[in-house]
């Protein structure tokens with residue numbers, strides 16, 4: 406499939422061949438190529454029109470004439486050829502423009518996936534409003550594309566970075582070949598979930614994209630599989646590919662054998678050593694008073710990194726912080742104790758008795774905790790990170806996790822623990838439990854379940870089994 410550099414090569418080549426040439430006739434042999442216009446209108450509109458400019462956006466070619474614009478997408482196999490007027494018509498040539506220099510400008514497409522759109526305008530802004538163009542992201546080699554913009558677009562996506570970079574609405578112009586090259590140059594494993602990447606990673610992606618595309622355009626694109634650019638131009642970039650199509654060959658940096666694997670449905674090449682699959686994040690959740698801390702304490706004693714959402718909340722609402730200020734603004738000075746700190750007991754009472762207020766408080770606290778977890782996951786050198794979040798599913802923290810452990814206990818134990826720990830009446834304890842997602846629902850969403858209703862040694866045994874399954 407032609408990618409941005411190939412299409413750019415086609416554009417540059419056509420520019421030298423058909424610019425300022427007038428169309429004297431149009432013949433259409435396969436009208437399904439035309440996306441938004443019938444055969445007669447296409448033909449009648451274009452006769453006597455002259456090619457004034459040939460532009461490109463991503464993989465779209467834009468032929469700008471006197472009064473009209475043709476948008477062409479080559480898809481899998483589309484090509485343009487220039488031939489003599491009397492040259493025999495190939496069965497794959499679906500559209501032929503006769504030009505006033507007695508040249509036949511032909512669209513050739515063996516798989517017939519390519520499309521052409523006719524617009525009754527030559528204004529670039531109006532052209533870019535055509536839906537297929539309007540939804541495209543900034544071009545990967547656009548110098549105004551900032552790392553912050555790219556990070557903003559990818560940091561909430563759980564899909565592997567390979568798939569995210571192929572999404573033309575996120576970043577326009579990278580296809581399968583170039584995404585592999587960009588990931589290699591950025592030292593990113595293509596399977597890394599996009600939401601695990603940092604701003605620095607986004608910066609590496611943009612810098613690598615610019616470098617790869619500039620080199621490929623200079624070399625005239627690649628000629629992998631069946632694609633060769635039109636008019637006898639053969640891409641040479643395949644000679645410079647670092648990992649794509651290099652399965653079983655040594656990595657140009659470290660010599661490790663390049664792997665081929667299917668990621669997001671596409672054949673993907675990478676070096677296991679230069680692009681290690683990074684961190685695994687395991688969420689720990691469970692309803693209130695099911696004994697999550699028993700598990701997190703055990704993991705900490707074994708030396709694992711555990712991020713505790715409750716501890717992060719405490720740190721985030723210290724006097725003067727952004728969260729502190731937002732909470733005081735929402736709840737007033739009554740929320741503060743004599744020292745001016747947020748009174749946790751008062752806050753808890755509001756959270757558990759006032760539905761509307763709880764939602765507003767959560768809207769302040771959850772994104773801040775999420776951001777802090779993300780930051781700590783990104784910074785740490787640890788490969789396995791546990792995050793303990795009571796409202797993991799409710800607040801969308803499962804997006805940060807590769808797997809989730811749900812801690813459960815029987816209702817009697819839960820109620821007894823809660824009443825004792827928080828000095829609550831039976832009625833209040835029941836209310837608090839009812840205000841959360843049910844244990845059953847949480848278990849259904851989790852990968853692992855730990856039954857914490859019996860002796861502690863039985864709980865520990867289950868944690869060890871999970872660690873064993875994680876290979877840690």
Ligand SMILES: [Zn+2]
Pocket residue numbers: 656657658659660661676677678679680
């Ligand atoms: Zn390597």
